[in-house]
Amino acid sequence: MKHNLTTAEKIHGSIGISAPAIAVVIALGISGLLDPYLAYVASLWVIYGLLGMSLDLVWGRGGVLSLGQTAFYGLGGYFGSVVAINFSDLTGNSLIWALPTGAVCGALSAAVIGYLIFYARTGPLQTTILTYTFTILLWTLSQSFKITIGEAKIGGDNGMANIPGMILAFGKDAAALEPNAMFATVVVISAVIYFAVRMLMSGPFGRVIDCIRIDGEKTELLGYDIRKYQLQNFMIAGAIAGIAGALFAAWSNYLNPSIFSVQEALMVPIYVLVGGAGTLSGAFIGSVLIGGLSFWLGGGAISGQTTLILGLVLIVLVVFLKNGILGALNSLWLRFLPDRNRAVNSIKPVTIDASVVENILADAEIAAGPPKSLETKNATKAFGGVIPVNNVSLKFEPGLPHSVIGPNGAGKSSFLKVCVGMYPPDSGDVLLGGENVSHSPIFQCVAKGLGVKNQKPQVFGELSIFENLWTAAFSMTRDKNKANQIANQILTMLGMHEQGNVEASALSHGQQQWLDIGMVLCLTPRTILFDEPAAGMTNEETRELSHLVRILAKKTTVLVVEHDMEFVRTLEGMVTVLHQGAFFAKGDIVKLRADDRVLDIYLGRRAHVQSI
Numbered sequence: 001m002k003h004n005l006t007t008a009e010k011i012h013g014s015i016g017i018s019a020p021a022i023a024v025v026i027a028l029g030i031s032g033l034l035d036p037y038l039a040y041v042a043s044l045w046v047i048y049g050l051l052g053m054s055l056d057l058v059w060g061r062g063g064v065l066s067l068g069q070t071a072f073y074g075l076g077g078y079f080g081s082v083v084a085i086n087f088s089d090l091t092g093n094s095l096i097w098a099l100p101t102g103a104v105c106g107a108l109s110a111a112v113i114g115y116l117i118f119y120a121r122t123g124p125l126q127t128t129i130l131t132y133t134f135t136i137l138l139w140t141l142s143q144s145f146k147i148t149i150g151e152a153k154i155g156g157d158n159g160m161a162n163i164p165g166m167i168l169a170f171g172k173d174a175a176a177l178e179p180n181a182m183f184a185t186v187v188v189i190s191a192v193i194y195f196a197v198r199m200l201m202s203g204p205f206g207r208v209i210d211c212i213r214i215d216g217e218k219t220e221l222l223g224y225d226i227r228k229y230q231l232q233n234f235m236i237a238g239a240i241a242g243i244a245g246a247l248f249a250a251w252s253n254y255l256n257p258s259i260f261s262v263q264e265a266l267m268v269p270i271y272v273l274v275g276g277a278g279t280l281s282g283a284f285i286g287s288v289l290i291g292g293l294s295f296w297l298g299g300g301a302i303s304g305q306t307t308l309i310l311g312l313v314l315i316v317l318v319v320f321l322k323n324g325i326l327g328a329l330n331s332l333w334l335r336f337l338p339d340r341n342r343a344v345n346s347i348k349p350v351t352i353d354a355s356v357v358e359n360i361l362a363d364a365e366i367a368a369g370p371p372k373s374l375e376t377k378n379a380t381k382a383f384g385g386v387i388p389v390n391n392v393s394l395k396f397e398p399g400l401p402h403s404v405i406g407p408n409g410a411g412k413s414s415f416l417k418v419c420v421g422m423y424p425p426d427s428g429d430v431l432l433g434g435e436n437v438s439h440s441p442i443f444q445c446v447a448k449g450l451g452v453k454n455q456k457p458q459v460f461g462e463l464s465i466f467e468n469l470w471t472a473a474f475s476m477t478r479d480k481n482k483a484n485q486i487a488n489q490i491l492t493m494l495g496m497h498e499q500g501n502v503e504a505s506a507l508s509h510g511q512q513q514w515l516d517i518g519m520v521l522c523l524t525p526r527t528i529l530f531d532e533p534a535a536g537m538t539n540e541e542t543r544e545l546s547h548l549v550r551i552l553a554k555k556t557t558v559l560v561v562e563h564d565m566e567f568v569r570t571l572e573g574m575v576t577v578l579h580q581g582a583f584f585a586k587g588d589i590v591k592l593r594a595d596d597r598v599l600d601i602y603l604g605r606r607a608h609v610q611s612i
């Protein structure tokens, strides 16, 4: 998914994977040498690191601050222990019962909470409050919850005792691991989970989760079912928290409701912040650092001041290292690498090569079928007293570009949003290729062949230009190599082949417009909607854009919402005028220019008319 990396960048990338591997080898190497008590305590730091990493998945990567990770952790711990208490005797080994149960329990409880959060589209603050409330609810309930399940006794405030320790061996004589072996086991389990998660998050799944964090709406406009991805990510994180909970229960042989407490819940984001959000391994650094520091302070090095000093250290770390320890190290390292965004200065002007676009269109036709018409039948959308789309019936077909014009506030953008599914119509229908998509979610409309570019350029600023294009292409092909091929083709057409690794945020407004248009083309759409695509472009760029739209319109349905009359004129297509949300007139631009009624509503006075 990376585009022509330099050697220095390759080394930088490989440190990201080799450093955690070295840390694991060192941890295993010293596991037998540690003082048993330190090994016992350090096992807990690693378990907390695993819990922190689960939060980093949903927060650092997914952009959702959940205070519910300890809820999934606690539930995983309780249920994993109930199963382990009842079934460990059958096998000797306790972990094969506790860990899968903890994972399933964490994932299922995360599925319930995640469904509420993502499918009800709660905002970020509500999400944090909801997850926090869920944890507090469990804390309260668990204090008076008493039940006996087989041999397991959940005793409310008194907790649950007799939880089997970490037993790896099988058979009747299998015994719980000693602290040093327990530390090594926890390290191995956490490392396996960490590297598996890392692999997942460095592939397409992680890329989509990153895109959702940066701009959820755009990710959906690329055809990704963002709620499904968010829910899956939340469930994976819930499963990991559940495993961490089951490990914790086996570590302590005892659980009580304090596992759901506020203090526990608030420590997890601190591990992530200290280590570096979004890094996955940062949570382990945070938990080991905080755990190690409190161990050292509590051990009498600076007696009496432990909490105060720990608190101060945390404040200093969080305030001065905004991106955490790993984030700071990464920034330091990047200073020694050549600035990859410098190449932005040598981007060539876009030159549309008709034969390249025609090839792309021919490939698109093979992959995605013939172009599709777009039709609205009596479509209406109101916001209170404002009716930006009022009983509009229009049909757009391939052959010539279609433009929708009208004065400010005429409802052009709203009409486009109704067509895309961003504003589901209150009444009337939207048909794509004859199929009713009035109430289809945006991602489904895109999957059915709609490509949309909104008024403001929407690019994923933290990703490279190539990654932006690749993500769009992958949405349709679901094939990494094919996506590479399409993204490279469009990259070259945009004159950005040498700049594939430049971050999209480094591009100028006009260049971002082009990148956004390129992303739409990567979707191989059968119907294209552009909202003011020429905004922010130079005259030369606008000319190339007009050229592109005319070529596209021969083989696809293209609808352009525009303010710029000169640009509309160059498109040489059909023009529809909207006024106060309703259809007003239709024809070619020459005819409309001669229509006094249009000029009156569009320009207000005739003096202006002659100037266009």
Ligand SMILES: Nc1ncnc2c1ncn2[C@@H]1O[C@H](COP(=O)(O)OP(=O)(O)OP(=O)(O)O)[C@@H](O)[C@H]1O
Pocket: 383, 386, 387, 388, 406, 407, 408, 409, 410, 411, 412, 413, 414, 415, 563
């Ligand atoms: N989500 C919304 N909630 C409330 N009112 C809205 C919403 N979206 C659009 N409107 C209103 O609908 C009317 C039409 O807006 P719209 O942006 O569609 O017009 P436009 O023709 O695209 O205007 P412009 O050329 O200035 O972009 C405006 O009065 C706007 O305030």
